[in-house]
Amino acid sequence: MKSTxxxxxxxxxxxxxxxxxxxxxxxxxxxxxxxxxxxKAISEDKPVLVSIGYAACHWCHVMERESFENDMFAxxxxxxxxxxxxxxxxxxxxxHLYMGACQMLTNAGGWPLNMFLTPQLKxxxxxxxxxxxxxxxxxxxxxxxxxxxxxxxxxxxxxxxQAATLTESAADSERKLLVPVATGTS
Numbered sequence: 001m002k003s004t005x006x007x008x009x010x011x012x013x014x015x016x017x018x019x020x021x022x023x024x025x026x027x028x029x030x031x032x033x034x035x036x037x038x039x040k041a042i043s044e045d046k047p048v049l050v051s052i053g054y055a056a057c058h059w060c061h062v063m064e065r066e067s068f069e070n071d072m073f074a075x076x077x078x079x080x081x082x083x084x085x086x087x088x089x090x091x092x093x094x095x096h097l098y099m100g101a102c103q104m105l106t107n108a109g110g111w112p113l114n115m116f117l118t119p120q121l122k123x124x125x126x127x128x129x130x131x132x133x134x135x136x137x138x139x140x141x142x143x144x145x146x147x148x149x150x151x152x153x154x155x156x157x158x159x160x161x162q163a164a165t166l167t168e169s170a171a172d173s174e175r176k177l178l179v180p181v182a183t184g185t186s
Contacts, residue, residue, distance in 0.1 A: 017087040052112065054111065095113065124162040
């Protein structure tokens with residue numbers, strides 16, 4: 001069931017970011033990028049859904065309208081994940097880190113960026129926009145949520161191995177950026 005007006009704000013109501021405040025009345029129990037959210041993920045042993053976007057992003061608004069304002073999707077998200085909303089303009093390093101992971105996983109990137117992380121904030125799967133029903137060659141948002149919940153619950157080792165692989169690949173990529181480029185002079 002789609003929510004027409006969620007009257008109780010979540011933790012984003014007083015955020016400095018206009019983008020985060022746009023999500024303050026979603027039925028999703030969004031956290032900002034804070035230690036409180038990280039501690040909750042660890043104490044409840046839940047995966048983290050980090051959704052990154054920005055105020056002028058068309059597809060961010062589409063996904064909000066189609067999925068984050070949907071009571072059924074929100075209830076599932078709230079039960080099985082610690083949900084964090086990030087403004088890429090407020091936290092560019094967070095965006096850079098998880099966009100790199102998304103690009104390694106999917107050979108694509110964009111916003112909204114929706115990544116699933118271990119409680120230690122290591123990405124193990126994700127993507128960009130997901131529609132409410134399968135279309136555009138993409139799985140539905142609920143299919144993605146159900147798949148990730150199943151992996152976390154029943155095949156945790158796979159998620160942790162994928163997270164370790166992505167973390168190591170990201171570290172290798174960053175190290176390569178630090179290697180001086182030969183200029184051709186001696």
